[in-house]
Amino acid sequence: MTQSSHPIDKTPLSSDYIPGGRPLNGWKALTIFCGLFSIVLIANGALSYFAIKSFSGEVIPHPYEHGLAYNREILAARAQNNRNWRVDVTLNKLSPDKTEISITARDKNGNMLQNLMFDAQVETPTNLAKDIRLSFEEKDPGRYVSDFSLPPGQRDLVLTARQSGEEVFRSHNRLHLR
Numbered sequence: 001m002t003q004s005s006h007p008i009d010k011t012p013l014s015s016d017y018i019p020g021g022r023p024l025n026g027w028k029a030l031t032i033f034c035g036l037f038s039i040v041l042i043a044n045g046a047l048s049y050f051a052i053k054s055f056s057g058e059v060i061p062h063p064y065e066h067g068l069a070y071n072r073e074i075l076a077a078r079a080q081n082n083r084n085w086r087v088d089v090t091l092n093k094l095s096p097d098k099t100e101i102s103i104t105a106r107d108k109n110g111n112m113l114q115n116l117m118f119d120a121q122v123e124t125p126t127n128l129a130k131d132i133r134l135s136f137e138e139k140d141p142g143r144y145v146s147d148f149s150l151p152p153g154q155r156d157l158v159l160t161a162r163q164s165g166e167e168v169f170r171s172h173n174r175l176h177l178r
Helices: 026-054 063-068 070-083
Strands: 086-095 098-106 117-123 132-135 137-140 143-148 153-163 166-177
Touching (some): 098 117, 117 143, 132 143
Antiparallel strands (some): 117 132, 153 166
8 A cells, every 4th residue: 555545744743642640540530429419419409499589389388178178168069069050250451550350240040149258369470479469349249349459470369258147159260460
């Protein structure tokens, strides 16, 4: 073979190798490994701390007690379903920062339901601290009104009605506030 058939450059390659430098031994490798592993553990710990601090993961204030009352809630839902009430919720924008919620409640015969005590919880799905509680006033027979201020976004409306101190209606609805 001739020299022209192999186009290989015979110039030496550049390197950062310094003759006589400190060699990589077992202790140095262990120190580097433990140092990097410590950085990962510290980062994981910090991220876990801030995640738990900012959101507890708790959707309701007392989940254990709520779980124990599950059978009572099933019975209450069946009783509510048997009443065949029609409850309509309307959102009206009063101003850029104020919204009115209007509730119209009718029984199974279409008669307006009067003398109910409606309450609502407007929940922010990701932060219990931003939830607000609303009480409604009966403006007309069977028509209940309340107003509130919240920034735009998705909220959950948990609406409850009481009659003679007993909860007779409950609904969960997703609101899209603009």
